[in-house]
Amino acid sequence: MFLSAKRSTLLRRKIELSATLSKGLLILENLASSPTSKGLTAIASEADLTKSNTHRVLVTLKKFGFIQQDADRNYRCTMKLWKLGYTVLTQTDLPSVSSQAMRFLADSCNESVHLSVLDGLQVLYVDKLESDRPVRAYTQKGGNSPLHCVATGKILLAYNYRHLRSSVCAKLQRYTSATITSPRRLDKEMESIVANGYAINCGEFREEVYGVAAPIFDPTGGTIASIGISGPSTRLTTDTIEKLIPKVVQAGKMVTAELAGLQHSFRSE
Template identity: 30%
Template structure:
């Protein structure tokens, strides 16, 4: 497969890193080249650079996996500081509600799950930390979208995807929902993203405004989530208060081994 002309060495290297996901934690050279859309020779040369920089590691069987340096750099990212500040309050919220809780931030046009905690009897979820959720049909996503810039709202609501028969896809109806969420301070989703699951979420507000959404999700057969609203509000407020001492806007930069020009 030939790549689009004009791609820089950096963008090609990033395409190799982006090829990894939960379903592909380790891949061979040919698999990586195919998923990244690169010629095998180019992928081989860039993989050598990434291994030398410890961004990737080569396993004994010759396949490649994410390197420890990616994890080290990830610890410097603002969501990591947010997670550390929020974790004690998430644990308290799980105990108070008995349900799964998750914390999410806005990333491009999706909600990035920063942390997820659950008790053994809680609603299982396929979205572990690092996973993404749609903005228009999940409770945490709706909270983030309600406080997002208007241009992002327009883009997301242009063609909302349908995930279940209960997903709201009418842009005008969603705009009304977002206005209500912004005014009320909470969002709900009932089977809109996954059948048999409902959730409620509230914003986490830091010194610079809404920085995250905190949600509780449970099976539809569980007692109504009304009883979760009070502990959810308390946890969101406590997390927000703790952010006064946390820098979420700037991450330290570690120099990387340079990639060769192309």
């Protein structure tokens, strides 16, 4: 009789733990999809939970680094979620998944192609296809560039701006006369990038190098990488860039579709 009662208690505890986890995941998804931070009352109302239950979950999520509070004591997600997503991404071998799109872009544009991810407050080039032209933009696979002044970096910054703005705006270093160093101007640039679906670099990191990039989305809609081209300004003129934008955007959509297909395959196994 005692063992049966003990087993029943353990079962109830497992069910309670599952319920608690469900509440935590529900709140986490709610915050991750919100463009602004939220207060306790709003979170509890949207999750259909009591304030006391919601507060306990928020305290736990904050303790483990998944959320943080701003100056108004409202809650928002941290970059830890992105880091978890990036860990999963690296297990899918992003360069292999993106190889067809990169080759398409190289053949279509005949310029150097970059595949990039976030690396702190910089962009990391995880793969590259060099242009076969004698004069080309120089970057190195495994190398870094500032987020706010290269095309692939500006894409990653724009789509993760809510989490990165304060850190990036505190260090807006000037590299050329075209580098954006005003937080207000950067705000407008990021808004425009998200609205248009692509980013352009007009000599903002190196004066004679221009580029254009597009986002790569994971199956949940998060921007986990970017793909783009770069080349000398003598070839990548404003008119040329305008003609190449659809190709770059198409390449981003190709990788996004590949990642969605991978997720479907994993779920089917």
